Amino acid sequence: MAMLEIKNLHVKVDGKQILNGLNLTVGKGEVHAIMGPNGSGKSTLAYVMAGKAGYEATDGAILLDGENVLEMQPDERAAKGVFLAFQYPMEIPGVATMTFLRTALNAQRKQRGEAELSTPDFLKLVRDAAGKLEINMDMLRRGVNVGFSGGEKKRNEILQMALLQPRLCVLDETDSGLDIDALKIVSDGVNRLRSPDRSMVVITHYQRLLDHIVPDVVHVLSKGRIVKTGGKELAHELEASGYAQFQDDAA
């Protein structure tokens, strides 16, 4: 069974139809890239998977291991293993990153009926994961993402992903705002999390991220539906020819 199966998904935002019957199947352990021009519905797809309010699915289903997540609250989806790495991570002054990470981790464990982590175990986990992403512990004592550069925020997203160990990772334009060095740190972080039990949906406008996180399958999204599917070479084709042809096709 596929880990993720999106069937005939229709989504409205502010009364406007954004996704028009999107179908997508991602097998266990696979990395799929979703590419597409601005306004094609990429971020909408990311948000509707995570359960953001205001993203109304009018038809279709999102099945994670055969279970429709559309009826679930965002926190229930997270506990089931859905993780969205935000394009623009939020700053939360007054909530220390450590408190945030610990609350999130324990909330998910609780929902799954697991015991809370002890303080030493938690600290060790964070220290190891943060070290690999070149995040120093002082940063984690500050408010969530407060005073972080764009690159630091993205690294913090990947840190959360590493700690929460989701089954399905959705990366929304994780490359935006990153310089080459930061892109490498973030991509290495993502690649370390690739595993036969974990699937990923990598949403990006540019092919350059896919040089680092090499996908198994590439899809082109246009006007709210998948219009072409291919191997990783499709990303290079797009880089050369642009999105114009698909926008015409779908019209």
Next chain:
Amino acid sequence: MKAELRTVKTAAELSLAESYAAAKPKLPGDGKVVALREAAFKRFDAQGLPHRRVEAWKYTDLRAMMREAKPLAGLPDAAAKARAKTAGSLLADMDARRLMFVDGVFVPELSDLAKLETGLEIRPLAQSLASGDPLLATHLGRVVPSDGDPAVTLNTALMSDGAVIRVAAGATVERPIHLVFVATAEKPVSIFTRSLAVVEKGARVMLVESHEGAAGVEHQINTALELVIGEGAHADHVKIIGGDSSMVHVSTLMAAIGARARYNDFSYTTGGSVVRNQLFLRFDGEGTLANIRGATLLKGSQHADVTMVADHAAGGCQCREVFKTVLDDKSRGVFQGKIIVRQGSQKTDAKMMTNSLLLSDEAEANQKPELEIFADDVQCGHGATSGALDENLKFYLMARGIPEKEAETLLVQAFVGDAIEGVEHAGLRDALMDDVVAWLKARGT
């Protein structure tokens, strides 16, 4: 002859006049104090209880909110003192010198006056009034003239007891002094307490006041503190109006702050059905650093008003004011803040911020920040915001697996924590944060 504009007195005003007339002969104090009380009551009586057409009381119409005045509290009996023992428990873990006032009366057997630090003097106000304490003669009613504020004039007329504290020049009092005011009477009563603290040149002290009443009993509390902070002194003042209480509580702080001093003030309000917390501050000398902060958390139909006037009578002081209000259900929060910079008070650096967080569609926030600036080389500013919790932040937390209620709790904690972080005493800071968490937990059920 001028025409008398006020015609009909309310029932509450009439019974206050009766209470005053009956109590006058028994209230502590000699000739000078009697004259002070008499002048104050006349002033009060001429204007009556403040109402919405009095600009400073626009949002807290005390005349409407106080339909009747409760009788003056009697002396606490043994049962009242026994009930008072649990008061001030929010700060139980803090090693503080506790002074207990039960129904407005100092209770020595529940207080700690042993081994006073060098340079520290503490006396009950009633005793000081009766004995003609020179400290009172110098300061009482003179620290920051409150322009006939009705709450203060009524307090001066009817003050029964309180604390008189002196910290001698250069003395450092490490252990915080905690004034515990608790109303325990089973029937509603009126209580008028007044305190005076003089922190002399270069001295260091932390004063905490906590006020609480019994649940469901509509006590009427009027309390005031006059605070003199000398040159180079370092004073912290914390006021907690808490507990599960239905009291009508009017509190006034009048503080005169000398040159090169450090002053930190924090007000924390969760209790009371109607609360008016007034802060009248005056900066008398240059080079002072002050942090004035507050957090208010209201639910049900609670009403709380913070009214602050910071008067920069001298230049070159830096003052930060941060007030946070969290409003649930049908509660109403009021903040009025005025910064006055007098002509010649150059290089004043004063910034005021007030934020209200509305957790319910029916809650109401009234915020009125004002600047009155007569000097031309100053840095002053104010800001006011009110709004609901940020849905985007909530989604971010929930997307990481944190359930909605817990996400809200974290965000409210962060909102309030911004002000509580300003409390220097770590133990007190933690106790306040714990109380916020408990308040939020109670909300969830």
